[in-house]
Amino acid sequence: MTESIQGPGMSLPEIIAVLGAVGLVLARWLPPACRRPTTIGAAAVVAASTVVLAVVGVRWQLVPVLVCAAVMLSLAVPALVRGRDGRPAWRARWWLALPGTVVCLGLIATGPAAVWALPVPVFPRPSGQLAVGTTVLQWTDPDRPETATPAPDDRRAVVVQLWYPARPSAVGAERARYGGRTAHEAHVVFGALADYLGAPGFLLDGAADARTWSVPEAAVADTGGRFPVVLFSPGLGGVRTQNTAWAEELASRGYVVVGVDHPYDSAAVVLADGTTVRTRVGATGDDAVDRRSVDDWTAIRAADLRFVLTQLGRLDRGEIRGPFTDRLDTDRAAVTGHSVGGAAALLAARHDARFAAVIDIDGAPHDPHPQPFHQPVLALAHPVDPAVNPTYLPQLTHVLNLGTSTGYLLVVPGSAHLTFTDAPLFLPPVPSLVGTQSRTGALRMTLATTVAFLDATLRNAPGDLAARLKAYGELTVHRPDGRR
Template sequence: MTEPTAGLPLSAPEALTVLGAIVLVLARWLPRRLRGPAALAAGALLVGSVTVLVVTGLRWQMTPVVATAAVVAALALAPSMARRSGRTPWRARWWLALPGSVVGVALVAAGPVSAWAFPVPEFPAPSGRFPVGTEVLEWSARPDGAGRDPEPRTLVTQLWYPAGRSAPDARRAPYLGRTEAEARTVSAALADYSGVPGFLLDGLPRSRSHAVPGAPVADGGGRFPVVLFSPGLGGVRTQNTVWAEELASHGYVVVAVDHPYDSAAVVLSDGRTLRTRVAATGDRAKDEALAEGWTRTRAADLRAVLSRLERVDRGEAEGLLTGRIDTGRAAAAGHSLGGAAALQAARQDPRFDAVVDLDGFPHGPVGDRFEQPVLALTQEIGPGTDPDYLPRLTRVLELSEATSYRLTVPGAAHLTFTDAPLYLPPVPGIIGSLERTEGPRITAAATLSFLDATLRRTPVDLPAALAAHGKVTVHRPEGAG
């Protein structure tokens, strides 16, 4: 496997392949005395770089580059073959060769352009003082009672936590799973769920995050607040890795949940893969009823995971973080449907002290007043946005007995609040109009300010801190000044 060169969408062998192909295509337009040496040098370069790519894994983005080089090389060799067979070599007139060269350059350029549009994601380094470790835990939970899963649910959770120093060459965690094989399975499932060809996301299994699997927990003996995370509908536990690693580097334990039969694919330790069973029908009323059921199930999962973490902290269940998880300072968080589940879990369970809702519509009954403060991050609500979204979210925020906040992030889209901007094409309707790393950075920075103020009671001018990232709407409880 070859890694992209820093700041470029191509690895070194890929960049050399593109260079060799360009020289080969343009050699015909060089002075006669330079054509042969240039073509020979480009061919030698291509043989070496393409061999490396074949051995390490040829990305689909390089296919037009390699194919174009092969065709041009065959055309370049044709005159020599003709002379050897005693035939007169044929040479295309310039007005015929020019369009072919333009097409060849365009096909070669398609390689780096497509690699830029669908890159191997490079994760920004966490800014906190702690290195980051990660651990995957798996266990069975009782059925949620919603009737969707009569058998016990197997919950796979991934923890990101403050770690001690690891060796410089320590293996970093693959992005989408415990192993590259698991990452490939999950990547293919995400593509299938999204309705796009699987090869478009083949860069995801190649990526590495900054967390080190099984790294020792940070020294000092302190206990860390915990943040539980539920991904979006069909999403997976790693979909907000940038956010999770940033929080962990600042002293939080982040625990993300794969919801069985909801997440695109959940790969179990015994090798089984649980595929999603969720799908919209197109009927608004039916889909809302389905979403309410999915939200209840996810909320029950979050509550079950918090109970399990309490056992891990007491040493009654396996885990690296025995005695280091402060479940007395816990937040529920989620993206999209996961945000709705976080809201519901907190309203049902007073063990949660705060909620972070990343652009999630609050499904289910609004209900009575609740105690926890909420931070809701949303895209800009315009004419094309669900007209029920903002009124319903506002009603929920106003039911909180604590001051809550809605941060509207300019230029954001629904996927801005995930890792998607790092690996999807920069199309505003898909990932927003912010730079690739800006959306994940804002999401993490706003969350940190809110959690520091609510879980750690750090003196923070929260409205001002949030206002640095967009428009802030403050919802104070009734009777508050």
């Protein structure tokens, strides 16, 4: 993964608007000879930058800046008008101007601060040798009813997004949006995610405006042979694109990554006909009821993952038309997921031996009747205080001990639950939220550990897997013979 080049997160017109607003505020305190030209110059700068921003679009973070500039301009104009004696017609007293100056400077500062805290994400350029393409498909399982709706003939549908090795596209080819196929879909999805988190929808507008490195519908790379497949299930209320940077990096290294949207669970799923399906996930406050609900959602997700693997096999055989005939190696398929998606990955693997490997990314198991499974497992986890959650790591350890193949539990210091997703790229760097690593450092860690595991299990790469994993945290190896 190549480190992205990321500036202050503000465009030149935005920077100019901020500087102009500061100039309007501070002009009051300059020597008399400098006040008038400074005010006129700052006003001209703010006016010009505002016109440009009105054309290209004003981000919500800049609203306080422009409001303060407008207020200061309304106060500055009367001060520029001179009476017959040559003095300003009106000028605020210093004891009134001083607190006003402090308040305005504080509001102006919130603009750059908000841009820094909630930026438009800049995705690191994938470092693999292959370009990346992406496509979105929708499949309906005729054998499973949709239990979230009362209609007896409603069947379970899923939306999947594939990130795959692609042929190089023409210079200037449009790159895929983050979060959706269109601007409308991206804003619907991120608005729903914000709503699910209990935050105003506009806070994630920056993420909805981002572009990734993959090219929609790009031609599949002509490298010969089939590509190993990695299925991904997002966290509870999450969406298929929540680990896009990770998916694109894997695709550039020769994997096909398949992110799954689970309708009525994912925050919002936009179907092929334009219908938006919002999440019905919610807590009741009754721990026993909520545990059963999560168990049920996990089982549905696991069934979704098994169905998607079946469809990928049909896609490879040409039973479903598309560019992936003879390109998907479903005999080398890993099932992965974040949070409850990781629990679904574990459950799917237990019920389906077609999966060759499992990655559980910070997900507590939700299997009412845990039994042995036979695939190698990598479990990534953030440090958990036993006083806060005494069952998470013991449950995970118990499940890994049941396996008949080697399991790896890696607890990553300095990580949080969202460290392992794209969230560090566009959420505030609050340790409890995204951990203490840098915005791209978290992605590099997640990638390094999962690629080492996938290369070892799906490609039989040589080397000491445990030694590679141990470099990133506290590793416990669970072997079938009981050795650590």
